[in-house]
Amino acid sequence: MFTKRWIVGGLTALLVGALGACGGGSGSDDSTRSVSGAGQGSSSTAQKARPTPDTVTGLRDSVRHLAKQTAKGTRPHTVTKCASASKKVRHTSSSGSGSKKKTRTWYTTERSRECSKVRSGTETYTRIVRAERWCVSLDDVGGNTAKDDVWYQVTRSAYDEARIADEHARVEFTPTGSGC
Known part of the structure; x- marks a missing residue:
């Protein structure tokens, strides 16, 4: 025979499960929720992603592609x-x-x-003696005019974007490595 304590315990467990499924628990991660609902679900308003701390900006100086080198x-x-x-x-x-x-x-x-x-x-x-690399050289890295001719290794897509950009155009990318 069920007692009042069993019924209250069952209802409590059911309520906790329902709140957990809805994301209403106090331990939910707020970083995954958006701050405002504006622009969500519509493709006409594209939200620009904030640059990460690893993102580098500067003026395009030159680009370099180093092919993969192999040896027997x-x-x-x-x-x-x-x-x-x-x-x-x-x-x-x-x-x-x-x-x-x-x-x-x-x-x-x-x-x-x-x-x-x-x-x-x-x-x-x-x-493989040397892996394939795509490199971009920047001037005025981070707005600092003293940092010129700094080489960064980048992904193929970032290299393609920098290659078609005009000389001394402002570019922004996340490097995969430094030097070239």
Whole structure:
């Protein structure tokens, strides 16, 4: 028979579950919710993303594409060699006690297979000496006129945008690395 305590506990659990599903809990992450609902759901008003702290701005100086460099190399070629093995295993069982004790002995053969990698000559392979890189050089990095000719490694899409931009046009991107 249900008591009042069980009913109240069940209703409380149901209420907590419903509030959690609606996102009304106090532990919800406010950073995922938008501050204002303006512009949501309509494609005519595009919201510009705020630049991240890693974003770099400056005047386009030059661009450079460094192709991937490869070289042929050799390494030991290994193959798997397996050997079958078998061994005779002795089994015993006893029954009875004292002078009536009998011991029965029988043998079985256990088969096994052992495999190992062994060297068998050499093989050639293509190794990457230098990965493909796309680089952009900026002047006035972050508005600082003293920072000129700073090279950044960028993604292919950022490189394409900087390549078609005019000389000394303001560009903004997130670099994947520094130097070139």
